[in-house]
Amino acid sequence: MHHGDEVYITRTGKYYHYFDDDCPTTARILKGTTAARKVKEEEAKRMGYTLCRHCSKEYAEDLAERQGCGGVAMLLLAAGIGASSIFKFFT
Numbered sequence: 001m002h003h004g005d006e007v008y009i010t011r012t013g014k015y016y017h018y019f020d021d022d023c024p025t026t027a028r029i030l031k032g033t034t035a036a037r038k039v040k041e042e043e044a045k046r047m048g049y050t051l052c053r054h055c056s057k058e059y060a061e062d063l064a065e066r067q068g069c070g071g072v073a074m075l076l077l078a079a080g081i082g083a084s085s086i087f088k089f090f091t
Contacts, residue, residue: 005040005041005042006038006041007019007038007040007041007044008025008026008037008038009037009039009044009047010025010036011036013025013049014048014049014050015050015052015055016039016041016044016049016050016051016055017029017051017052017054017055018051018055018058018059020054020055020058022054022058023052023055024054025052025054026055
């Protein structure tokens with residue numbers, strides 16, 4: 001899970017990585033087998049780095065989990081199913 005606004009960039013890479021051990025690159029950084037430095041995410045973007053695909057996927061999954069049932073409710077409302085009809089269905 002992404003924490004804070006600092007990210008890792010490696011010396012030779014073109015991507016930045018969140019502090020997330022699900023990312024293979026970050027796992028190597030945390031183990032000490034890959035050298036990297038911490039920078040602010042906005043600075044990494046200004047320097048031309050983009051978010052790695054592993055971190056991007058994990059970040060999207062984390063956001064979906066945080067939305068939880070609220071995301072489902074929005075989907076149902078967008079589909080035209082009101083809360084009252086759902087309530088009637090379950091009672």
